[in-house]
Amino acid sequence: MSHNEIREKFLKFFEERGHKFVPASSLLPTDSSVLFTTAGVQQFKPYYTGQADPMKDFGSLDVMSIQKSLRTDDIDEVGDISHGTFFEMLGIFSFGNYFKKETINWTYEFLINILGFDKNRIRPTVFGGDENAPFDEESFKIWQSLGFSENQIGRGSRKDNFWGPIGSEGPCGPANEVYIDDVEVGTLVFNEYYSDKDKNLKPLAKKGVDVGLGFDRLTMFAQNRSSMYETDLLLPTMSRLPEDLDDRVKRIITDHARAISFIASEGVVPSNKEQGYVLRRLMRRVITQIQIHPEIDFGAIVQSICNTYQEFYPELNQQNIISVFNEEEDKFKKTLGQGLRELEKLGSIDSGSAFKLYESYGLPFEVIKEMGGDRAKNLSRESFEEEFKKHQEKSRAGAEKKFGGHGLLLDTGELKAGNEEELARVTRLHTATHLLHAALRKVLGPEVKQAGSDITAERLRFDFSFPRKITPEEIKQVEDLVNDIISKDLTVTKEEMSYEEAIKSGALAFFKLKYPPKVNVYSIGDPAIGGQAFSKELCGGPHVSQTGEIGKFKITKEEAVSAGTRRIRATVV
16 A cells, blocks of 8 residues: 555545645644654644634634654654654544544544554553543443443553643643554544643643554554665655665664755755754764765655655755755765764763764764764763753843843844844844745735744744645745845845835725824835836835845745735745
8 A cells, every 4th residue: 555545545535524634734833842743733724722713713613634753752762663853743633523432433443444564553542630630430431332342451651641732832642652562653632721920731622533653653653664764654755775784874874864845945054053953963964974974975865755745845946955055065064074084083982072063063963973973872862951051041131231131132023133143144044035025016916915024144034915726836936036136136225214204105004003193114126127127115114225235035935824924935045
């Protein structure tokens, strides 16, 4: 059974049971408390709390999705048969329509009747209860009714069988976990509570269901493979690696290359913080292996990943992925060889010496642990992270002293930069955002209005009102128009005037903001259209002086945020 067939069978099975398909959300979440989308439920949080109406947005109380996700908490386990950083979740969700009985019965039926798994290989677990929430007796009895004996149903702790919330607060509840041959393949979460920031639990007005089935692991068992790296999802990539490489190293490179491909296609670039830091860690682990095994062809690996996934994720851009990787490789190779030589000189490697290698030469924890061998046997990620936190606290204290009590060199809410290099990049991205806004209005019409913006050193994110999905042709038109204005190297001018004058002059304003009586108006002129401004907006800056300073503009993602609101992510290189 191919991975394509498993996708189709999942969608058909739950469509027949009243579920409406909802496209996956971005790998970069709107929830700022997490770096990446870690589960399919993230985009649906408002529907469990009543902040959004599923009937209005989806026409159904029951939905399903196939969600791309990324977690790094198991990164040290990557290399075995079933752990990875990037993965997909087959998810079903109900916002108050059905609950435990239907969920458990359908999950059982899908695994046994549709995917053909042997019942004797399946082991369910339920929440055993603690001082804050009771034993999930209802789920226990439903599994018993399906023929599982009391001894076959595990009773788990809060750590394993009570799920959520995602981030600092949100829906949560007892969970059933489903194992095949002692490998977890699914989690059935029954949202009964809302957890506030202080971890207090309150009953939800409407109970909800959140089911996530691990696609890689289901595929492994459906194809009777001993490892998820032997399925038709990952074997084509594994086969592009040199045969004499250790299997564990092959798996690490395959997993990390897949994660790199998806993160880079979201417009993230390597950096020393947040998503960029995760991308850098993954890239540098792969780059180290390429340094040791020069015969590894990263371009061929990425091509294989794109061939497998591009039908479902057309945003994967092979050329862009390789370009971002090569740039990081060029930066890292200058110090990598020296770092590895310094590593070889060390006797016992503890957290202090490991962090010095990271700080001086960029060697990630995973590389130090792996290449250090027995010398690093007492080195733990916890101790390394503790050293990292100490360093961050020192750096933050220094920055606060330097910038008069502010940890960031720039933080307007919309723009964030921690140093001069980042400030220069967000300035380029900020001006590019103005060009994007103007280009959208010229291609799609004046009904386009800004609904929000967020700019980091890695990317820009622009929300705007528009009633439908933008076509690939329209996206290309917008992108080409922005790059055309950049190529003309037009002057960016600033004028100070009253708010009323600014609006009368045709300057655009973000009406959710409250402007002072005197405002700055930034204009980007275009001599090709009679000296009229291509873009004219109320803004606090900063901006480049000439559009040519921006560089090449690239749209990496276009998606819906909510009904009538779209989001574009983009970067500049």
